[in-house]
Amino acid sequence: MLTLYYAPGTCALASLIALEESGLAFETRKLSFANGEQRSPDYLKINPKGRVPALVGDRGVLTETPAILGFIAASAPAAKLAPLADPFEMARLQAFNSYLCSTVHVNHAHRPRGSRWADDPAAIEAMKAKVPQNMADCFTLIEDMLEGPWVMGETYSLADPYLFVMSGWLPSDGVDPARFAKVSDHHARMLQRPAVQRALAFDRG
Numbered sequence: 001m002l003t004l005y006y007a008p009g010t011c012a013l014a015s016l017i018a019l020e021e022s023g024l025a026f027e028t029r030k031l032s033f034a035n036g037e038q039r040s041p042d043y044l045k046i047n048p049k050g051r052v053p054a055l056v057g058d059r060g061v062l063t064e065t066p067a068i069l070g071f072i073a074a075s076a077p078a079a080k081l082a083p084l085a086d087p088f089e090m091a092r093l094q095a096f097n098s099y100l101c102s103t104v105h106v107n108h109a110h111r112p113r114g115s116r117w118a119d120d121p122a123a124i125e126a127m128k129a130k131v132p133q134n135m136a137d138c139f140t141l142i143e144d145m146l147e148g149p150w151v152m153g154e155t156y157s158l159a160d161p162y163l164f165v166m167s168g169w170l171p172s173d174g175v176d177p178a179r180f181a182k183v184s185d186h187h188a189r190m191l192q193r194p195a196v197q198r199a200l201a202f203d204r205g
Contacts, residue, residue, distance in 0.1 A: 002026040005046065005054040007033045008203050011105060012053035015068045016202060017161035020195035022076035028202055066097045069158040081158045089152070096151055096159045104142075104166050107134040108173055132174035139170065139180050146182040149189060161199075164190040 004019060004026055006012030010033075019026045031037040031052060038050045047054040047063050055062045055071065062068050073082035083089035109116065111131040114124035142163070145151075151159035167187045170177045177184050190196050 001057075003029055003056040005029045005031060005043070005052055005056070006203070007031045007038065007052045010052050011065050011162075011165055013199060013203050014065055014158075014161040014165045015053045015055065015072070017164070017196055017199040018069050018072045018081060018158050020199045021081060021158075021161075021193075022072050022079045024072065024076050030202075064101070065162065066094065066101050069097060069162065070094070073158050080155075083152070083155075083157070093152060093157055093159050096145075097162055100162050100166055104135070104138045107131060107138060108166070108169050110134070111173055135170060135173045136175050136179070139167070139175065139183055143180040143182050146186065149186070151186075160186070160190060161196070164196065 002019070002024060004012070004015055006016055006028060007030065016028070031043060037043060038052065044050055046056065046061055049063060051063070053063070053065060053068055055068045062071055070082065073079070074084060077084060082093055108131065110127040114127040117127065118124050148154050150156045151163055163183075164187060167177060167180075167183050177187065
């Protein structure tokens with residue numbers, strides 16, 4: 001049995017959606033960031049990084065969203081969440097998810113968590129002020145990349161839950177999603193998927 005540690009409103013939602021899509025047996029453990037549970041001694045034994053998601057299985061603990069998503073896809077090949085048999089397409093998918101992880105998420109984090117990069121209050125405020133432009137620049141690029149109903153074109157993949165989460169952060173980052181028609185259509189399409197609806201019920205519950 002897999003156990004996903006997550007916190008509401010975080011990127012862990014992408015892993016939760018992928019698990020719902022996969023058909024794998026799993027359970028969830030919710031952490032309260034407001035109560036600092038991600039820094040509790042018990043959780044730090046599971047994930048010393050003090051962040052979510054963390055996926056616990058028979059062989060140990062996995063962290064970092066792209067790694068967890070890849071593991072889910074490889075563990076449930078019948079769900080066809082990734083082009084596992086095509087090295088180039090798989091690398092293309094991983095490149096997209098890596099961009100979300102290393103660039104988009106980091107740009108977003110400069111608004112709520114600027115203290116990771118600076119102690120000077122003025123510097124933190126300057127980082128916050130830059131977030132709308134940086135996120136809009138990222139999504140201008142993503143908008144240009146989308147060539148079908150899903151990230152990989154006609155085929156749904158584990159890149160789609162990840163994009164869904166990131167695009168859901170745009171309003172709080174001071175960016176109007178309506179600026180990006182294809183991204184907005186993708187977000188609306190994701191909301192129609194039963195697995196997404198189940199995951200959101202967990203996330204908000």
